[in-house]
Amino acid sequence: MATQSGSKQTKRHGAALRGVASAAALCAIGAMSSPAHAQETFKVGIVSFLSGQAAESFGIPAVNGAKVLVDAFNKGAAPAPYNKTGFGGMKIEAVYLDEAGGATKQVQELRNLYDREKVDAVVGYVSSGDCLAVAPVAEEMKRFLILYDCGTPRVFEDGKFNYVFRTAAHATMDNVALVRYLKAKNVKANTYNMINQDYAWGQDSKKDFTLSMEQLFPASKLGQDQLPKFGAGQYGTEISALMSSPADITHSSLWGGDLQAFILQAGPRGLFKRTQMMLSAGDHVLPGLGDKMPDGVILGARGAYGLMSPKSPLNDWWWDLYSKAYNVYPVQAPYRMAQALLGLKLVVEKATAANGGKKPSPEQLAAALKDMEWDSPAGKIKMALADGHQAIQDTAIGKTRYDAAKKMVMIDDIQRFPAECVNPPANMKSEEWIKAGFPGAKGCP
Amino acid sequence: MTAAPLTILIDGLTYASWLFIVALGLTLVFGVLKILNIAHGSFYALGAYAAASFVGWAATMQWAPWLSLVAMLLAAVAVAAVVAPLTERGLLRFFYGRDEVLLVLVTYAMFLILEDVTKLVWGANPYYVSEPYALFGSVDVGRQTYVGYEFALVGLAVIVGLAVWWGLNRTRQGKIVLAVIHSPEVASSMGVNVSRVYMLAFSIGIFLAALGGAFTAPMISVQPGVSVGVIIVSFAVVIIGGLGSIEGAAIGALIVGLARSLAVHVMPVAELFSIYVVMAVVLMFRPEGLFQRVQARKI
Numbered sequence: 054m055a056t057q058s059g060s061k062q063t064k065r066h067g068a069a070l071r072g073v074a075s076a077a078a079l080c081a082i083g084a085m086s087s088p089a090h091a092q093e094t095f096k097v098g099i100v101s102f103l104s105g106q107a108a109e110s111f112g113i114p115a116v117n118g119a120k121v122l123v124d125a126f127n128k129g130a131a132p133a134p135y136n137k138t139g140f141g142g143m144k145i146e147a148v149y150l151d152e153a154g155g156a157t158k159q160v161q162e163l164r165n166l167y168d169r170e171k172v173d174a175v176v177g178y179v180s181s182g183d184c185l186a187v188a189p190v191a192e193e194m195k196r197f198l199i200l201y202d203c204g205t206p207r208v209f210e211d212g213k214f215n216y217v218f219r220t221a222a223h224a225t226m227d228n229v230a231l232v233r234y235l236k237a238k239n240v241k242a243n244t245y246n247m248i249n250q251d252y253a254w255g256q257d258s259k260k261d262f263t264l265s266m267e268q269l270f271p272a273s274k275l276g277q278d279q280l281p282k283f284g285a286g287q288y289g290t291e292i293s294a295l296m297s298s299p300a301d302i303t304h305s306s307l308w309g310g311d312l313q314a315f316i317l318q319a320g321p322r323g324l325f326k327r328t329q330m331m332l333s334a335g336d337h338v339l340p341g342l343g344d345k346m347p348d349g350v351i352l353g354a355r356g357a358y359g360l361m362s363p364k365s366p367l368n369d370w371w372w373d374l375y376s377k378a379y380n381v382y383p384v385q386a387p388y389r390m391a392q393a394l395l396g397l398k399l400v401v402e403k404a405t406a407a408n409g410g411k412k413p414s415p416e417q418l419a420a421a422l423k424d425m426e427w428d429s430p431a432g433k434i435k436m437a438l439a440d441g442h443q444a445i446q447d448t449a450i451g452k453t454r455y456d457a458a459k460k461m462v463m464i465d466d467i468q469r470f471p472a473e474c475v476n477p478p479a480n481m482k483s484e485e486w487i488k489a490g491f492p493g494a495k496g497c498p
Numbered sequence: 499m500t501a502a503p504l505t506i507l508i509d510g511l512t513y514a515s516w517l518f519i520v521a522l523g524l525t526l527v528f529g530v531l532k533i534l535n536i537a538h539g540s541f542y543a544l545g546a547y548a549a550a551s552f553v554g555w556a557a558t559m560q561w562a563p564w565l566s567l568v569a570m571l572l573a574a575v576a577v578a579a580v581v582a583p584l585t586e587r588g589l590l591r592f593f594y595g596r597d598e599v600l601l602v603l604v605t606y607a608m609f610l611i612l613e614d615v616t617k618l619v620w621g622a623n624p625y626y627v628s629e630p631y632a633l634f635g636s637v638d639v640g641r642q643t644y645v646g647y648e649f650a651l652v653g654l655a656v657i658v659g660l661a662v663w664w665g666l667n668r669t670r671q672g673k674i675v676l677a678v679i680h681s682p683e684v685a686s687s688m689g690v691n692v693s694r695v696y697m698l699a700f701s702i703g704i705f706l707a708a709l710g711g712a713f714t715a716p717m718i719s720v721q722p723g724v725s726v727g728v729i730i731v732s733f734a735v736v737i738i739g740g741l742g743s744i745e746g747a748a749i750g751a752l753i754v755g756l757a758r759s760l761a762v763h764v765m766p767v768a769e770l771f772s773i774y775v776v777m778a779v780v781l782m783f784r785p786e787g788l789f790q791r792v793q794a795r796k797i
Contacts (some may be wrong), residue, residue, distance in 0.1 A: 104613060106723030113622045251770070279766045284727040286718050287516060290509040290762040293642055297505060298762070310624065313719035317628055321636065323643045341624050341719065 093412055095143040095401060097123075098166040100159070100177025101202070101390075103151040105128050106284055110309035110337050111202065111386040113150035116149055118387025119176075121378045122394050123147050132370050135395055140400035143412065148172060152179060156186035163187045167196045174199065174401075174418065178395050180385075181253050188217045198396040199422075200392035202386065203328055204355070205257060206483045209439035216419050218442045219391040220434060224254070224477045225483035226448055227333040227355050228261035229491070231304070234270050234351060234450040234468050235473065237498045240329060244274050244300040248291055250307060250316070258306035258333055264487040275324040276300045281311075284295045288315045303328045303337075320347050336360065337384040339462040340455070346462045350453045357431045358388040360464040361449035368430035392429035392446075399427050435472060438479050445472040472498035502640055506759050512648045514755025515655035516714060520728055521735040521747045522662060523706030528744030529679050530699035532598065533590065536605040538707050539729030540612035544581060545708025546715040546724055547616055548573035550625035553715075556628070566630045572711040578705035586700040591693065609725070617722055624719035631716035651713060660707065663744055675699060679742065734773050738780045740787025749788055 072262040099119050102112025121147050125131050125473035129138035139145050148170050150162055160359060162313070166172045170395035174197040178184045184203035189196035189212070198217045200208065204224030208217075235242050245266065249255030259278070266273050279291045292315075295303060303324075307315050312335060325347040339346055354361055359382060362368050371391055375383040383391075404413035406420040413421070427434055432447045451464035474497040477486035486492065524538045550568045556569040585608060593601050634646025666672035677685040678695045686692045710728070718724065735754050739746025754773050761772035780788060 088771060104617065104722060106721075106726070108617075108723070109622045109624055109721040251767075265741050277766070279762070280769065281762075282727075282770055284723065286714070286724065286727050287513060289512055289648060290759050291766075293505050293509050294766065296642055297502075310719050310721050310723060313624060313626075313721075314717065317626070317631070317719065318645075318717055321631065321645045341626070345626065 054172045063080070073464075077287075088437040092141070093143045094146045095140045095174075095412065096146045096148065096170065096172045097397070098148045098150060098163075098170060098172040098175040098177065098429075100150045100162070100166075100175060100389075102153055103149070103181055106310055107179055112152060114337070114384060115202065115386040115390040117379055118375060118383060119147060119149075119394060121374050122391055125294060125374060126394075126398060133365060135398055137172075137402060140398055140441065142407045143405075148399070150177070152177065156180075156182050159183045160186050160190050163190055163198075164194070166413075167194055173197070173412070174397060174415075176390070176397060177203050177205050181207075181257075184208050184219075187212055188212060191217050192241060195415055197418045199393050199397060202389050205253060209443045210482045214442060216415055218419075218422050218436065220396050220436075220444050221389045222356065222444055222472070222476055223483070224257055224355070225261050225276045225477065225487070226445075227305075227306075227353050228258055229487065230264050230448045230450050230470045231262065231331050231333055231351070231353055232265035232269050232383050233470060233497060234300070237468050238466070240351075241301045242266070242270050242273050242329075244276055244302075244326070246277040246279070246295050246298060246300040246303040246328065247275070248277070248279040248281065248288075248295065248303065248305045248307065250282050250283045250285075250311060252492070254308075255280065255283075255306055259304070261483065261487065262304050262306075262333070264484065268487060268490050283311070285311065286314050287316050291315075292319045292324055292417070295319075296322070296324060296327060300328055303329055304331045304333070306333045308334050308337070314344060315340060316347070317345060317406055320345065323352065334385070336464075337386065339464075340381050340384065343460065343462065344455050346455060348454050351450060352453055353448065353450050353466065354385045355448070356385060356388060357447050357449040358385040359383060361451055361467050361494075362430060363432050363447075363469075365428075365430070365432075367428055371430040386430075388431050392431060392434050395429055396422065396425065396427050396434060399400040400425065429456075433472075437472075438476070442478075445476040447472050448475055470498065474498075499698070504639065505642055505644055506763050507756070508639065508642075508644065509762070510752070510756035510759035511652055512644075512755075513758060514751040515540065515652040516710065517728075517731060517735055518655045518748055518751035519658055519713070520707055520710035521732040521739075521751055522658065523703040523710070523743065524732050525574035525736045525739065525742055525747045526662070527700055527703035527705070528736070530675060531590070531594075531696055533601050533605060534598070534741075535703070536602060536729065537585070537608035538605075538613060538703070539727075539731065540609050540616070541577065541581065541707035542711035542728050543616055543720075543725035544577045544612065544713075545574050546712030546718070547620045547625065547711075548605055548708065548718045549712035549715040550575070550620075550627045550720045553627045553629065553775045554625075563629060564633060566627075567633070570627075570630065570715070571709070574712045578746060579709035580702050582697070582701035582704045584639040585704075590700070591696070594696075596599035611662050612723065613725065620720075622722055624716075626719055627715045629716070647716065654713060658709070659744065659748055662706075671698075690761070731773065734777050737787060738777050740784075740790030743787065743789035744791030746787055 101115045102108045126140050176199045178200050179202045181203045192214045198284050200219040206223040247259050251257045331351040333353050334355050335352045336359045400421045404417040425436050434444050434446050437445045449467050449469045451467035454463050454465050456463045473495040477483050478493040527535050552569040552573040553566045631647050634650050637644045682692050735750040739750030757772045757776045761768045
């Protein structure tokens with residue numbers, strides 16, 4: 054770009070021939086000394102909740118993670134193999150967009166990102182409803198899309214895509230791991246209650262948990278099956294109902310403000326002392342709740358994230374990068390954003406190399422990501438399902454304990470589960486896999 | 499095992515009391531100004547955020563723990579004192595007399611603006627104000643343990659309801675408000691400053707929304723999005739009771755609270771359905787709500 058503008062100025066001053074010759078010579082020298090794309094930018098649309106109920110727990114922490122990571126990439130400050138500046142020399146330009154407003158709005162916004170903003174790739178979407186809506190649009194437009202967070206297995210179990218990928222495991226893993234944790238730790242589970250939000254996420258979670266219980270604890274009886282609406286805020290009646298039918302364990306996939314309100318209201322009423330509470334996606338409330346979080350709650354993070362993340366140089370670097378920028382440690386949402394952007398970085402660099410150093414097309418990006426594996430702060434990400442379009446990953450479950458000296462909630466008794474133990478194999482849908490008794494599950498503790 | 503009837507009754511009552519405080523403001527604003535205020539939930543959220551700030555400030559000033567209740571009350575007063583003149587004088591009065599649908603759209607715009615304003619002022623991180631929640635201890639009722647604060651909210655709802663009823667029916671200022679509700683034109687011709695009455699009623703409406711938010715703050719994490727849930731159920735309450743009726747708001751809140759409590763204990767999947775089926779039945783037989791008088795159409 055700088056060379057082109059320089060040659061125009063030279064023409065205006067009447068030394069056209071000499072200018073063009075000089076510019077050509079400079080270009081030639083540049084081409085020899087660095088890749089042709091060194092002056093280019095790679096534009097990424099990043100979509101997540103910046104307002105509404107999912108902003109505090111998921112959207113804003115994820116976008117915060119993206120900002121520090123993009124900045125580190127552009128400075129070439131990430132550790133190997135992520136240490137090339139930008140994406141293989143191309144400067145990364147991120148366009149951040151609010152996911153609030155519903156699926157219809159997101160479909161339009163996605164079209165705008167590709168057509169008006171001219172982004173080269175989109176990384177986004179927390180809501181399962183949004184993922185189900187935007188995936189066919191990206192496919193129709195033949196543009197590259199990474200779903201980084203949403204949980205519904207239906208995206209790739211009910212659809213087939215060439216340009217759409219999900220770089221995090223789907224939600225089946227969370228509930229299968231919870232039930233396997235009960236088995237591995239020999240937790241009494243003769244009876245169980247459930248409280249889940251009455252929409253796709255809550256319904257899918259309770260289905261996976263119930264089916265897994267039927268397989269691993271066939272004698273266990275379900276008592277209460279509470280389904281408060283999303284954003285209810287008041288749980289007094291539900292807590293009374295759970296206390297009226299005491300159960301050995303109580304399962305919940307509540308998250309965000311709903312989960313925080315439930316804990317704040319159920320804790321003083323003694324619910325956590327009467328039942329073993331299990332939260333499938335609860336890690337993100339720990340930094341905020343602090344000593345208000347009861348001890349002994351079994352808890353997942355939808356991956357080996359945050360306090361349950363594995364020790365590695367990459368994780369140490371990421372942990373420090375995020376903690377120093379925001380004065381809080383990263384929980385699940387920024388981790389999932391990080392694994393998406395780290396994967397995208399390798400994909401762009403691989404596809405650029407395969408394209409002779411030129412910026413790759415959506416088809417070349419898709420070919421590069423298919424079946425790929427890469428290291429993330431949460432461990433290895435493998436695009437193993439849905440013909441190489443859906444990731445699987447290890448996960449971990451643990452138990453909460455407030456550490457008064459450190460003034461933070463710690464997680465003890467952590468049990469790790471290999472990806473192949475808690476995710477279905479490539480040729481099976483999640484529900485069929487659980488109902489069949491987890492055939493092909495490997496490495497389970 | 500199904501809960502005891504007493505548990506269902508207590509749960510219904512505590513839910514109804516929370517709902518009544520918020521719905522009372524909504525119905526008052528509609529009764530006087532004829533505005534279906536979509537932004538009412540935002541004022542509830544502002545009350546919750548202000549309570550978080552005031553209680554935090556009270557703690558740094560080392561006020562006695564029970565004074566956190568006073569801090570929450572002051573938070574609601576502050577929200578009404580600052581926001582009511584800004585929104586009523588600065589925006590709504592320009593639309594009086596215009597189509598009701600336009601006013602609904604204006605308050606919807608206010609709702610969207612205030613959502614962002616709260617985020618700009620308080621950020622996106624959650625606030626916790628749980629200290630007041632422990633002030634009243636806990637109460638054992640059968641197999642249940644309740645937090646005393648929830649019973650205190652029932653008391654607050656009763657006090658607020660009685661105060662508003664007394665203020666409207668037993669004071670000179672209240673009778674002026676009733677005159678404006680009946681006919682702003684006649685009241686104006688009799689020398690009543692209708693603009694002032696509008697301002698007063700709107701301020702009280704905002705105060706009640708903020709009071710609901712402030713006293714709910716200890717039970718929740720205050721964060722973006724808290725304004726949405728409450729407004730939908732509040733509308734159901736005022737529609738059942740009759741828009742503009744204080745008695746209607748009380749009975750509507752009780753009906754919704756008890757119907758919801760029964761559903762959660764007996765058939766949880768019908769929790770939301772129970773509220774709206776009650777609303778549908780009431781509208782079928784009393785389209786104007788339980789307590790709104792049928793009004794003659796003005797020609």
